[in-house]
Amino acid sequence: MTDAAELRRRTQEFLAANPPASTDRADFLKARFDAGLAWVHYPEGLGGLGAARALQAVVDAELEAAGAPDNDPRRIGIGLGMAAPTILAFGTDEQKRRFLRPLWIGDEVWCQLFSEPGAGSDLAALGTRAVRDGDSWVVDGQKVWTSGAHAARWAILIARTDPEVPKHRGITYFVCDMTDPGVEVRPLRQITGEAEFNEVFLTGVRIQDAHRLGEVGDGWKVAQTTLMNERVSIGGSRIPREGGLIAPVAATWRERPELRTHDLHQRLLKLWVEAEVARLTGERLRQQLVAGQPGPEGSGLKLGFARLNQEISGLEVELLGEEGLLYEDWTMRRPEKVDFAGRDAGYRYLRAKGNSIEGGTSEVLLNIVAERVLGLPSEPRTDKDVAWKDLAR
Numbered sequence: 001m002t003d004a005a006e007l008r009r010r011t012q013e014f015l016a017a018n019p020p021a022s023t024d025r026a027d028f029l030k031a032r033f034d035a036g037l038a039w040v041h042y043p044e045g046l047g048g049l050g051a052a053r054a055l056q057a058v059v060d061a062e063l064e065a066a067g068a069p070d071n072d073p074r075r076i077g078i079g080l081g082m083a084a085p086t087i088l089a090f091g092t093d094e095q096k097r098r099f100l101r102p103l104w105i106g107d108e109v110w111c112q113l114f115s116e117p118g119a120g121s122d123l124a125a126l127g128t129r130a131v132r133d134g135d136s137w138v139v140d141g142q143k144v145w146t147s148g149a150h151a152a153r154w155a156i157l158i159a160r161t162d163p164e165v166p167k168h169r170g171i172t173y174f175v176c177d178m179t180d181p182g183v184e185v186r187p188l189r190q191i192t193g194e195a196e197f198n199e200v201f202l203t204g205v206r207i208q209d210a211h212r213l214g215e216v217g218d219g220w221k222v223a224q225t226t227l228m229n230e231r232v233s234i235g236g237s238r239i240p241r242e243g244g245l246i247a248p249v250a251a252t253w254r255e256r257p258e259l260r261t262h263d264l265h266q267r268l269l270k271l272w273v274e275a276e277v278a279r280l281t282g283e284r285l286r287q288q289l290v291a292g293q294p295g296p297e298g299s300g301l302k303l304g305f306a307r308l309n310q311e312i313s314g315l316e317v318e319l320l321g322e323e324g325l326l327y328e329d330w331t332m333r334r335p336e337k338v339d340f341a342g343r344d345a346g347y348r349y350l351r352a353k354g355n356s357i358e359g360g361t362s363e364v365l366l367n368i369v370a371e372r373v374l375g376l377p378s379e380p381r382t383d384k385d386v387a388w389k390d391l392a393r
Contacts (some may be wrong), residue, residue: 002040002051004058010049011037011062020068029071029105037063038104042088046100054287071106074337078148079103079110083156085229090173090214090222099154099175109336111152112230113143113176113200114223118393120145121364123158124167124220125391128202130159130174137161137174137212139182139205145358149185149198151336152178156226157207158219163389170388171219175211182206192350193330196338228298230359238286239279245312245340245348246275252319259319268319271312278304299365300373306355306362313349320345 018031032038033047037059042048073080080103087099102108119126128141139159149155155176162170176183182205187195214222242250253260253268278301285301317324327346340348356362370376383391 002049002055004055007040007049007051007055007058008062010035011059015062015066015068020063020066025069026105028069030101032063032068033101033104039084042100046088046096047104071104072337074339076103076106076109077337078112078152079108079154082112082226082230083110083154086156086173086213086222086226087175089225094210095175095213108153109148109151111146111149111155111178111200112226113146113149113155113157113202114226115145116142117144121361123223124171125388125393126158126160126167126171127393128157128159129163130161130172130207132161132209133206135210136206136208137172139174139176139202139207141202143200143202144197145188146185146198146200147196147358148336149178149200150187150195150334154178155200156213158223160388161216161219164387165217166385167383167388167391168220169217171223172216173213173219173222174207175213176202176205176207177211180205180207187332187334189332190351191353192347193327194333194335196335227360238282241276241279242272243279244275245309245316245352246272247341248345248348249312249316249319252316259321264315264319267315271308271315274304275308275312278308299360299368302359303362303365303369306352309352309355313345313352316345317349324349 014032014035014037018028020028023031036042036044036047036049038047040049040051040056040059041053043050071080084100084103087095087103091099099108103110113128114123114126116126116128126141128139128143130137130139137159139157141159143157146155155178157174157176158171159174160170161172164170178185182203184201184203186199186201188197188199189195190197249268250272253265281304282301285298324345326344327350328344338351340351343351360368367379371378
């Protein structure tokens with residue numbers, strides 16, 4: 001059994017053999033993965049040591065103190081937070097060996113082909129079709145709100161493989177090569193002026209059956225692992241006290257006393273406390289993850305994350321007065337990651353509006369919390385036992 005002392009020793013030996021100051025960044029990350037220090041709770045040979053998830057903090061602290069490079073987690077967040085745990089849970093041994101190492105190192109960026117123009121909040125109603133053709137599947141359809149598709153090498157994809165059964169039962173989960181013929185990515189310009197989101201059109205895209213995750217027709221079950229991990233990764237990131245969006249507001253408050261009013265002070269105090277409660281709740285959830293996979297509690301965390309970000313960014317704009325109405329740059333860009341910290345108050349205010357949509361709308365997450373956390377009765381669902389092909393559209 002690997003304990004904290006053993007992990008600390010292993011990490012120190014690794015650093016002695018791979019000094020961050022003199023080791024190429026890519027070589028360092030590859031060596032870290034191979035040493036099992038990427039995500040210690042993963043199995044040996046797949047970036048881990050089969051240790052407790054909580055012990056990752058021991059490794060990270062040693063590496064941070066030594067000035068070691070990270071794998072730019074914000075750029076590859078979909079791969080780390082959604083694709084990797086799904087591949088680990090449902091992938092074959094060959095799929096795990098093929099995908100996990102380049103995913104963690106950042107050599108291959110991932111995106112998520114789930115939502116569609118007619119299947120966002122009701123994701124199980126998706127209409128993208130996958131038809132079996134020998135050892136491959138031919139996929140046709142359209143996906144939307146795909147973060148980072150323009151930079152992605154691979155995608156996690158759910159498609160309908162059986163329209164004759166109810167919507168939740170006729171879905172299959174695939175890994176899609178974004179460089180394949182028939183994959184077209186178009187930018188979706190957002191309220192920020194940028195286009196980190198995309199539309200993705202799939203026309204006769206061939207996916208080998210070897211790139212299927214889980215059994216045929218079990219895609220909804222596999223997707224639940226992705227969605228639960230997605231909500232934890234969005235709302236449960238580890239941040240220090242007074243980190244996240246509350247940080248620039250608190251800094252402005254301290255540095256510019258002329259902007260202060262009693263009303264703004266009361267609102268700042270309230271939001272600071274709520275941000276700290278959310279941070280501690282995230283820490284507790286990560287401790288619970290040591291015992292197993294994330295559950296519906298992540299939906300509650302993501303709900304709070306969205307609301308807090310919107311309220312805090314709104315307070316920042318008000319605190320800055322006329323300055324808060326300024327916006328640095330409306331140039332059309334296609335960024336590879338969202339950068340709340342490195343932008344101005346106007347960007348934070350506008351971009352935070354998407355937090356209550358992406359990763360599951362707040363309305364859907366409220367239902368999940370009500371039914372699966374609080375145990376309240378489910379809403380009536382008249383389409384539960386109706387074949388997908390017979391649903392009104």
